[in-house]
Amino acid sequence: MVSSAIHAQTPKKVVAKPSALARPKLVVGIVVDQMRYDYLYRYYDQYTEGGFKRMMNEGFNCRNNHYSYALTVTAAGHASAYTGSIPAINGIIGNEWYDPIKKQDVYCVEDSTVQTVGSNNAVVGKMSPKNLLVSTITDQLRIATNFRSKTIGVAIKDRGSILPAGHSANAAYWFDSKTGNWVTSTYYMDDLPQWAKGYNAKKMPAEYLKKGWDLLLTADAYGQSSPDDVAWEGKLPGAKKPVFPYELMGMSGDAFGIVTDTPWGNTITKEMAIEAIKGENLGKGKDTDFIAISFSSPDKIGHRVGPNSIEQQDDFLRLDREFADLFGFLDTWVGKGEYTVFLTADHGVVDVPGFAASHKLPSGLVDRKLLTETVTNAISEAFGKEKYIVATDNNQLYIDHSLLKKKNITMAAMAAVVRDAALTVPGVADVLDLSDMGKAPLNSYQLELYKNNVNAKRSGDLQVISQPGWFYGTSTGTSHGTPYNYDTQVPFVMFGWGVNKGETVRRTSVSDIAPTIASLLHILPGSGNIGLPVEEALKK
């Protein structure tokens, strides 16, 4: 019991005055997986007033926003956006890498010490942010409010949810394509909240599977895209042709995985996010809450059919409608002008080489088998037949350091042999010795991007660099992961509470996103932050 004497000393409750620190009620971070910058304008005339256009017209648009490191892939992109940092510091150098000490491959968010929560699939939930070496903007918000702020991540991909939500997140949810359930791990909780169980019980992915995928608009509205049936488009598992309408029922393979290969993946992501906001009462408390949503399906569609397809045009027109719906919900739930939204992407994408070639643009496919054989043979010839290359990840060769030492071979000598051999393979632009970048003959712009990517404990030794427009793959579909403009330039648009209306074409970095949000909230950015706030975007 509290004694009356102590009770008398309790200070009077502080009544909020206009001079009290002002913050938005909710921050909504949106990452669209594989959204190249030009998609804001490529389909502009067909966007509604409530989605992409609302962000651009009401808010602030950084129109020349880039990644500041070389290996532009999903995990690294999500980590950079939410840490204000770079792979060299935050440790997320790729979706996976090789650990030379443990002598094994590592997946960016793997964690063998935790278990799945929310489905009977034991593998899907063995995930946490433990490989992320720094704090996120979401962590900093939690710290700043003594953990009263709630932060939650939602994405089909585990890494798209877990890395943005941060270490101290209340929850991160991702999608189990085996069962069609949204899941999490024991890192966050031991049981799903009732609202999440309720949404899973509705089995919406099964409903959307039945609907199939047909065009949103009439066929003549898709003038921004190549014809529907072209040789460089990949097919959905079990489909005979890559054409509309897509009948999704009865296709071979992973049924709920196929849902996420269509715009319905965006629909279930939006629905899950809204359920989380309602279920956890986000934006209704005294302290700012934060939901980090990542839309993974555009990446899955893009890899299969590329950026110039009717499929991707339809996907973005539908995503625009999902955004309009989400913002409409937030206007009612939180209140217009009471929340802040930012939009970015984890990387861009290269045009499909087949498409590029058909229009005489520089492009091609690097033959990975030929590259491996050429390099291995050259090494054997120079230094003898031993296993010098212990792993290859992110187009980096991990060399056996103890074997080099034993044979008295320097890394510089090894690098010279690999470089000379690899340069004979079509599409290879250069090979970079990551242990000695000071002497590299590479241009200074790209050198900086590679330096920003190298983490001493996780990166390989020799980086193979492909030519612009080229990627490692097959004749259908496309990819990303390079330091070239089509992969580095992504949207950064903010709107809502505290955000000016306007735009800039000065070069900004994805690493500037977290410090800009930190400035808006009057909190520290993450522990690895290197970015600068975009001052013009913030109301004084």
Ligand SMILES: [Zn+2]
């Ligand atoms: Zn991605």
